[in-house]
Each structure stands twice: as structure tokens, then as C-alpha cells.
Amino acid sequence: MYTEIVMEHFNNPRNVGIIKEPTVLVQIGDPSCGDSLLMSLKIEKDRIADIKYKIYGCGAAVATSSIASEMVMGKSLDDALKVDEKVIADALGGLPPDKLHCSNLAAGAIRGAINEYRKAVLKGSVK
Numbered sequence: 001m002y003t004e005i006v007m008e009h010f011n012n013p014r015n016v017g018i019i020k021e022p023t024v025l026v027q028i029g030d031p032s033c034g035d036s037l038l039m040s041l042k043i044e045k046d047r048i049a050d051i052k053y054k055i056y057g058c059g060a061a062v063a064t065s066s067i068a069s070e071m072v073m074g075k076s077l078d079d080a081l082k083v084d085e086k087v088i089a090d091a092l093g094g095l096p097p098d099k100l101h102c103s104n105l106a107a108g109a110i111r112g113a114i115n116e117y118r119k120a121v122l123k124g125s126v127k
Contacts, residue, residue, distance in 0.1 A: 002059065003093035009063035014070050017052040023126065024117040028109050035061045035102065039109040043117055048072050048080055053109070060099035061106075067091050068106035077114050083107065 002010075018025075022040035029036035035057030042050035051073055055065045068088050072080040085103040089095045095103060120126040 001096055005093045006060065006063040006095070009066040009092070010059040013062050013066040015052050015066065016054065018054060019050055019052045024113045026109055026112045026116055028112055029105055035105055037065060037105050037109045039113055041113050041117070043077070046077050048075055048077070057102065060095055060102040063092055064088050064102045064106040068110060072110055080110055081114060083110060
């Protein structure tokens with residue numbers, strides 16, 4: 001059902017936690033009815049300098065969050081936005097059809113965090 005890569009990231013998730021004093025913090029999902037992802041980013045010079053997350057969800061949700069965090073670490077914000085749900089699922093060697101929503105969760109959190117950061121920059125509340 002799951003690939004070896006999915007199982008590796010599920011059993012040994014990378015970048016778990018919350019950044020102390022993050023540049024941006026977002027939560028997506030609904031903890032009352034399913035998967036929920038809390039993601040924190042440290043952004044420096046328009047790059048993701050650090051990324052951490054806390055995930056409540058199934059094995060696929062853990063694996064997609066883990067690999068997505070590795071894929072965007074150190075990337076420019078524009079390059080990080082290219083890491084979409086298909087790129088995440090493909091990096092894991094695929095996901096069962098009923099688990100593809102997990103890659104949407106990870107990609108959505110990355111997009112949401114970058115968008116929140118850019119809104120804050122436009123408002124002048126972040127340098």
C-alpha cells in the first residue's frame with residue numbers, strides 16, 4: 001500500500017517541532033474532523049532558512065509533511081511554491097488515491113505560510 005519512502009518518512013519524520021520565534025506560523029486542516037498541520041518557517045533574505053511542523057494525522061500525512069519540509073528547506077520562496085501536491089506525492093513514490101489529500105495538506109501549508117509572510121511584508125510588519 002505505501003512505498004518504502006513513505007514508510008521511512010513516517011517512521012523517521014524530519015523537521016518535527018515548532019521554531020522558536022518563527023517568521024510565520026500557519027495552521028491548516030480541522031483538528032475536530034481530520035488531519036491538521038501546524039507549520040512554522042524562519043525566512044531570511046527571501047529563503048526558507050528553517051521549517052518545522054506538528055502534524056495530527058495518518059501515516060501519509062506525517063510522511064508528506066516530512067518530505068515537503070526537506071524539499072523546501074533552503075529554497076527561495078518562489079522555488080518553494082513550485083513544490084506542489086504532485087511533486088510531493090511523486091517524491092514519495094506515489095500515494096494511494098485515498099491519501100492524496102495528505103500531499104494537498106503539506107503543499108497548502110507551505111503556500112499559506114509564504115502568502116502570509118508576503119502579506120506581512122507588504123503591510124510593513126516584517127522586513
